[in-house]
Amino acid sequence: MPVTKITKTTLKRLKDIRICKKLSQEHLARGLGVDRTTYIRKEQGLIPITTEEWLKIALTLDEEPAYFFSLSEEGKSLVNVEEAERILLKLYRSLTPEEQQDMANSLRLMLKGIKRKKVKEAVELLTKLSH
Known part of the structure; x- marks a missing residue:
């Protein structure tokens, strides 16, 4: 059975957040109670992920289950946006004036x-604030 665009987006979101949180496939496999090879096949879309497994994945990743299935206006994943914003703000705050x-x-x-x-x-506002 071919993997749909929505499924690809959802699985990409899963992989991206796993990598962002620096978690191994082995870690998620343990959370699901499967071996690493089975988990890899699930993450690649070769084996379907059940509803119960999605709930376990969300728990393992400390995310709401809906996170994996919500789409932005363009239908693209919002993965790492909040994390990137948090990192940029932390960087900015760590700088001298x-x-x-x-x-x-x-x-x-x-x-x-x-x-x-x-x-x-935004650039105009940045210009006003920095003068």
């Missing part, structure tokens, strides 16, 4: 060519 200014200037230079309205507005 001078380094924060340098980071803001670098971001303005990197993003100035982007024409999307939201990006332009």
Whole structure:
């Protein structure tokens, strides 16, 4: 049976969050009560994951089960967005005021060519705040 686009997206989300949380396939296999090879085949979509297994996976990853099945507006995975935002904020807060200014200037230079309205507005706001 071929794997659908939605299933591929869901399985990618599973793999991405497992990697983001630095958990091994072996760790998730233990959480499911299966061997690593079986888990790998499930993560690749070669063996279906049951509802009960999704619940165990969510528990093992400390995520809500719905996380794996919700889609963004474009139907793309939202994996790692919150984690990336958290890391960027932590990085910014760890900088000295001078380094924060340098980071803001670098971001303005990197993003100035982007024409999307939201990006332009954010760059303008960043410019106002850094002066």
